[in-house]
Amino acid sequence: MVNIKVAVQMFTLRKESEKDFKGVLKEVADIGFQGVEFAGYGGLEAEELKDLLDELGLKAASSHISLSSLEKDLENVLETQKIIGSKHIVCPHLSPERRKDEDYEQLVSILNKAGRRAAEEGITLSYHNHDFELEEMADGRTPLEYILSETNPEWVKAEFDIYWLTKAGESPLEWLDQYKGRTPLVHLKDMTTDDEQFFAELGTGGVDVEGVLKKGEENQVEWWVVEQDQSKQSPLKSIRESLHYLQDQKVISI
Numbered sequence: 001m002v003n004i005k006v007a008v009q010m011f012t013l014r015k016e017s018e019k020d021f022k023g024v025l026k027e028v029a030d031i032g033f034q035g036v037e038f039a040g041y042g043g044l045e046a047e048e049l050k051d052l053l054d055e056l057g058l059k060a061a062s063s064h065i066s067l068s069s070l071e072k073d074l075e076n077v078l079e080t081q082k083i084i085g086s087k088h089i090v091c092p093h094l095s096p097e098r099r100k101d102e103d104y105e106q107l108v109s110i111l112n113k114a115g116r117r118a119a120e121e122g123i124t125l126s127y128h129n130h131d132f133e134l135e136e137m138a139d140g141r142t143p144l145e146y147i148l149s150e151t152n153p154e155w156v157k158a159e160f161d162i163y164w165l166t167k168a169g170e171s172p173l174e175w176l177d178q179y180k181g182r183t184p185l186v187h188l189k190d191m192t193t194d195d196e197q198f199f200a201e202l203g204t205g206g207v208d209v210e211g212v213l214k215k216g217e218e219n220q221v222e223w224w225v226v227e228q229d230q231s232k233q234s235p236l237k238s239i240r241e242s243l244h245y246l247q248d249q250k251v252i253s254i
Contacts (some may be wrong), residue, residue, distance in 0.1 A: 007035035009227035010052035035061035046083035063086030115155030134168035163189030203245035
């Protein structure tokens with residue numbers, strides 16, 4: 001696993017980034033992260049962002065791209081990735097009005113089309129889960145099973161979020177085993193063990209983070225992505241603690 005790099009999902013630092021996007025990227029680099037997964041670019045043009053990343057010694061691990069942008073603005077999305085050096089794009093979320101069975105059928109078509117085009121440019125498209133994709137559909141499958149079984153595995157990958165899998169009562173290890181070789185990106189999150197099941201710093205909760213880390217090499221994971229949707233302390237302090245946990249595990253290279 002020594003070649004697996006560690007990034008932070010910038011959604012974690014969204015409030016701080018609104019005030020000082022460049023300054024937050026510098027703090028991320030100073031903490032010791034190797035890359036970032038973008039959820040927007042802070043109003044910077046692609047060339048300016050690339051120069052900033054180079055200056056800070058950071059890599060663009062991937063970019064979360066809205067479904068509407070995958071549908072309507074894919075060429076510009078791909079061009080931006082090429083400029084900033086990102087090899088991955090991710091469909092991060094579905095709005096509630098697009099979660100009916102027939103919507104998932106349409107989603108499969110969109111993902112296959114976008115994934116095929118992205119692959120032509122050397123970029124992978126992944127789907128990021130929450131817990132609603134683990135609810136049962138009319139045919140007995142879950143939406144996540146349906147998406148991954150109906151899309152072409154060469155064009156559409158998975159970015160498993162181990163917090164949401166655990167919260168839905170699923171085993172992240174079993175999902176990683178089932179889709180081995182199809183998970184270039186994994187969202188690392190922990191969850192408190194009380195009834196609140198709140199987002200937690202890595203190693204402080206009940207998610208089997210250590211077990212997931214051990215599967216990185218066999219699953220051909222390229223990036224571990226640290227994300228904490230909400231924090232009860234400073235998000236910058238939270239990601240620092242999570243990175244320290246990963247360093248203590250000595251299973252990744254920082």
